[in-house]
Amino acid sequence: MKPALVRFVLATVALGFAAVAASAPPFPEPQSDDRILIVSPHPDDESLCCGGLIQRALANGAHVAIVWVTAGDAFELDALVTERHLRLKGAGMERLGHMRIAEALAAGEHYGLPRDALDVLGYPDRGLHGMLEAYRDLPYFSPYTRSDRVPYARVLSPGARNTGRNLERDLARVVNDFAPTLVLAAAPEDRHPDHAASGQFALRVMTRRGEADRMRYFVVHSGSRWPEPRGLHPNLPLTPPPVAPLRDWQSFELSDEEQQVKLAALELHRTQWEVMAHFLRAFVRRTELFSP
Numbered sequence: 001m002k003p004a005l006v007r008f009v010l011a012t013v014a015l016g017f018a019a020v021a022a023s024a025p026p027f028p029e030p031q032s033d034d035r036i037l038i039v040s041p042h043p044d045d046e047s048l049c050c051g052g053l054i055q056r057a058l059a060n061g062a063h064v065a066i067v068w069v070t071a072g073d074a075f076e077l078d079a080l081v082t083e084r085h086l087r088l089k090g091a092g093m094e095r096l097g098h099m100r101i102a103e104a105l106a107a108g109e110h111y112g113l114p115r116d117a118l119d120v121l122g123y124p125d126r127g128l129h130g131m132l133e134a135y136r137d138l139p140y141f142s143p144y145t146r147s148d149r150v151p152y153a154r155v156l157s158p159g160a161r162n163t164g165r166n167l168e169r170d171l172a173r174v175v176n177d178f179a180p181t182l183v184l185a186a187a188p189e190d191r192h193p194d195h196a197a198s199g200q201f202a203l204r205v206m207t208r209r210g211e212a213d214r215m216r217y218f219v220v221h222s223g224s225r226w227p228e229p230r231g232l233h234p235n236l237p238l239t240p241p242p243v244a245p246l247r248d249w250q251s252f253e254l255s256d257e258e259q260q261v262k263l264a265a266l267e268l269h270r271t272q273w274e275v276m277a278h279f280l281r282a283f284v285r286r287t288e289l290f291s292p
Contacts, residue, residue, distance in 0.1 A: 024240070024249050024250060024251040024287075024289070025250050025251070026250060026251055026252070026253070027053075027250035027251060027252040027288075027289075027290050028250075029056070029060070030053065030056055030057035030060050030062045031060060031061075031062060032060055032061035032062060033062070033181070034057060034060075034062040034063070034181050034182055035062065035063045035064075035065075035178060035179060035180045035181045035182070036053070036054075036057050036062055036063070036064045036065070036180060036181070036182045036183075036184065037064075037065050037066075037067065037174070037175065037178055037180035037182070037183045037184070038050050038054070038064070038065070038066045038067070038183075038184045038185075039067055039069065039171070039183060039184065039185040039186070039198055039199070039201075039202045040066055040067065040068045040069065040104075040198075041068075041069050041070060041128070041186055041192070041194045041195045041197075041198040041220075042068065042069075042070050042071075042072040042100070042125065042194065043068055043071070043072045043100040043101065043103055043104035043107070043269055043272075044072070044103075044104075044107075044266065044269040044272050044280065045186070045195070045220055046066045046068070046104070046107065046108070047107055047262055047265045047266050047269070047283075048220050048266070048280065048283045049184065049186075049218035049220060049283075049288065050184055050218065050288060051111070051258075051261070051262030051265055051266070051283075051284075051288075052252060052254035052255075052258040052259065052262055052288050053184075053252055053288055053290075054111050054113075055111060055258045055261055055262070056252075056258065058111065058112055058113075063117070063178075064111075064113060064117065065113070065117040065118070065119070065174070065178045065180070066104075066108050066113065066117065066118055066119070067119040067120070067121065067171065067174045068101075068104050068119070068120045068121065068122075069121050069123060069128065069167070069171070069194070069198045069201070070121070070122065070123055070124065070125040070127075070128065070194060071097035071098075071100050071101050071120065071122045071125065071152060071155075072096070072097065072100040072125050072271075072272075073093050073094060073096050073097030073100065073124070073125045073142075073144055073145055074093065074124070074125035074126040074127075074142070074144040075096070075125070075271075075272075090145065090146040093144040093145050093146075094145045094147075094151050094152075096271065097122070097125075097145065097151070097152060098152065099271055100269070100271055100272075101120050101122070101152060101154055101155075103268055103269045103270060103271065103272075104118070104120065104269075105118055105120075105154075106268045107265045107266075107268045107269060110261070110264065110265045110268055111261070111265060117178075119156055119174050120152070120154060120155045120156065121150070121155060121156055121157070121167060121170050121171065122150040122151070122152045122155035122156075122158075123150060123162055123166075123167045124140055124142035124144070124145065124162050125142075125144065125194065126142075126144070126193070126194060127140045127142055127162060127194075128167070128193065128194045128197035128198055128201070129193035129194065129196070129197045131162065131163065131164035131167055131197070132164055132197050132200055132201070133164070135162070135163060135164055136163060136164035136165055137163055137164075137165055138163065139161040139162050139163055140162040140163065141162070142162065147162075148161060148162050149161055149162060150162065156170045156173065156174070157170050164201075167201060168201055168204060168205060171201055171202065171205050172205045172208070175205050175206070175209070180214065181214060182214055182216065183202055183206055183214055183215045183216070184215075184216050184217075184218060184290065185198060185199040185202040185203070185215060185216075185217060185218075186198055186199040186217065186218060186219070186220065187199060187217035187218065187219050187244055187247070187291065188200060188217075189219065189222075189241075189243045189244040189247075190219045190220060190221050190222070190243070191221040191222060191223060191243055192220065192221040195219075195220060195221060199217060202215065203215060215292075216290040216291060216292060217247070217290065217291045217292075218288075218289065218290055218291075219241040219243060219244055219289075220283075221243075222241035222242055222243040222244070223242060223243060225242075226239070226241055226242055226243075227239065227282040227283060227285070228282075229282070230278045230279060230281070230282045231278050231281050231282060232263070232281040232282075232284055233282070233284075233285065234256070234259045234284055234285065234286065235286060236285055236286060237251065237285055237286045237287040238251075238283065238285040238286075238287050238288060238289050240289060241289075244291070247291040247292075248291055248292060249289045249290070249291050250289065250290050250291065250292075251287045251288075251289060252287060252288045252289070252290065253286060253287050254285070254286060254287065254288065259284050259285075259286075262283075262284055263281070263284045266280045266281070266283075266284070
């Protein structure tokens with residue numbers, strides 16, 4: 001296919017997605033009696049998916065809480081930037097996890113959330129998919145932190161074995177304590193295995209409570225060409241992720257001020273900002289998207 005034709009096809013597809021985004025029904029406005037829990041696979045996902053919704057919910061008097069399932073301690077490019085050398089495994093990756101936990105808490109507090117509404121589980125980055133089944137009862141050994149336990153102190157269960165059962169127990173504890181009316185989690189179609197798995201763990205917990213209908217999904221990773229264009233485009237809507245075209249996406253519109261606060265929260269994830277700012281900025285759009 002000739003390059004000009006390829007560009008035409010891609011432009012046509014992009015226009016089609018933009019039209020779908022423009023016609024998506026609105027996501028319900030948060031109410032004062034809502035209790036919204038965001039299950040964030042890694043530090044920064046809470047803002048990428050939901051930074052605008054967090055602000056509106058708080059402004060409307062709703063309660064919001066965030067739980068980060070991992071500390072994001074397997075992103076070697078991050079560690080290379082922060083550690084400035086190539087010997088990253090073990091202590092270097094654990095130091096990255098400590099940094100990302102601190103960044104996550106700073107971002108949550110930037111939105112105005114109290115510390116007791118911010119929980120970190122600290123289970124192994126890039127290990128969640130295996131912990132759904134193969135490592136449900138057996139401890140998963142992280143090749144990044146070189147540990148089969150949660151190595152952090154500022155987490156819900158310091159020193160807990162890296163098993164799916166322990167993760168599910170901790171997540172259930174957060175849910176039981178907070179009693180959410182709405183849970184926002186990563187969709188099973190999300191192409192990052194940690195994202196898809198974290199959503200599955202959340203679904204298991206909510207299903208046992210008989211409240212699976214309270215879940216709504218988001219996508220952060222849908223392939224290298226989404227969201228497009230990369231960079232900061234606050235006047236554009238977030239188009240539906242190509243990886244999940246059949247979902248009934250609902251659109252939540254952000255004000256200019258909400259976009260600015262969301263951008264500032266993302267900048268607080270400094271380890272990520274240094275290596276992938278163009279990707280992070282691409283989620284500061286006129287809308288955020290959620291699906292039943």
